[in-house]
Amino acid sequence: MKLDRWSGRGAERTGGRRGTGRRARTPTPIFVTPRIAAILVVLGAAVLAYVLYAAPGILVVALGGTALAVVLSFPVRALSHVMPRGPAILLTFLGLLGMVALALGYLVPLLVQQMSRLIVRTPDIANSANRLLIDAIAFLDKRELLPGSDPEAFGRNLVTDLFDRAQNLTEGLLRDLIVFIPQVFNFGVILFAVLFVAAYLLVDVRKVKAAYLRASPKRYRHDARDLWDAFGVSLSRYLGGLIFVATVQGVLAGVALWVLDVPFALLLGVWVSITAIIPYLGAFLGAIPAVTLAFFQSPTTGVLAVVAYVLIQQLEGNYLTPRIQGQALHVHPILVLLAVIGGGQLAGLAGVIFAVPILAVFRVFFDFFRARLRTSPEAEGPLS
DSSP states (O other): OOOHHHHHHHHTTTSSSSSSSSSOOOOOOOOOOOHHHHHHHHHHHHHHHHHHHHHHHHHHHHHHHHHHHHHHHHHHHHTTHHHHHHHHHHHHHHHHHHHHHHIIIHHHHHHHHHHHHHHHHHHHHHHHHHHHHHHHHHHHHTTOOOSSSSSHHHHHHHHHHHHHHHHHHHHHHHHHHHGGGGHHHHHHHHHHHHHHHHHHHHHHHHHHHHHHHHSGGGGGHHHHHHHHHHHHHHHHHHHHHHHHHHHHHHHHHHHHOOOOOOOOOOHHHHHHHHTTTTHHEEEHHHHHHHHHHHHHHHHHHHHHHHHHHHHHHHHHIIHHOOOOTTSSSSOOOOHHHHHHHHHHHHHHHHHHHHHHHHHHHHHHHHHHHHOOOOOOOOOOSOOO
């Protein structure tokens, strides 16, 4: 009889699931002091930091997959208006894989071919640069603007220094290429992991959001949802717009150079797309090689190349970026420039590239807490 009564209570506790043979139990709490809890949190953070330091690929996969999911959320959301979300995700990834296959099967061989031709033509380009340098030295020597009394020695020293720098740069690139080749397999594994994480985040985004909201204190769940939405809008608009604008710039630059009959137009267009990721400085870095090769063709071609790049930058700065990225950052351009400079000094090229996305994250946090933090419960209105 006692067993029956206990079983009845167990059935009531489990919602009447008496046929499962299991009894739902409330977890027994383990009480610790606040100091022990703080020590456990610190130890957990230290272990996590060490794991990320020892295996940086974990962080790369997590951040890369999240960024890719944020970027792909735009086409998935658009396709979801005309089809279920599952087929929309599948179609988006098929399109992405198709573009990757096109790049590997068509663009990469062309890039390798043009890179080989550029290496073969490097001595001719160097000789042309040498002749231009000699002419410039002779022009300055006639006007007695050169330091020292021996212009030929000055010219030889300058040419030798330039060639030594070029040789060191070439050797460094070759060493990096040799080191990179064994890492291709590892890169493929990381790329697959990034795609895997992005796909699961897109499929389970509602579950992830629900878990995030459940982890938030009940009275702040509405604010937590606002923070989630702000991150999604800001980062997806910025990252998606950045990729689109960089692609458009590269295509326009490549077409313009091809029309002007500048060699290696495809290679230079890809270079423009890569450097366009860098705010402010990317436009100049992308234009220097193309304009230099254009001037080697003829002064007229060089001037036309400069005009083409200026027009492309005007299109990007005055139309594409404002309309596509909109107000994704809500940050003054001076702060963006300072963030880029600071990122470069802290972490080199990676700091320059990731400075603006990190600034966007800080801006979202700033807006969120600015509207909510108070010095006392009686304080009213947002912080000023």
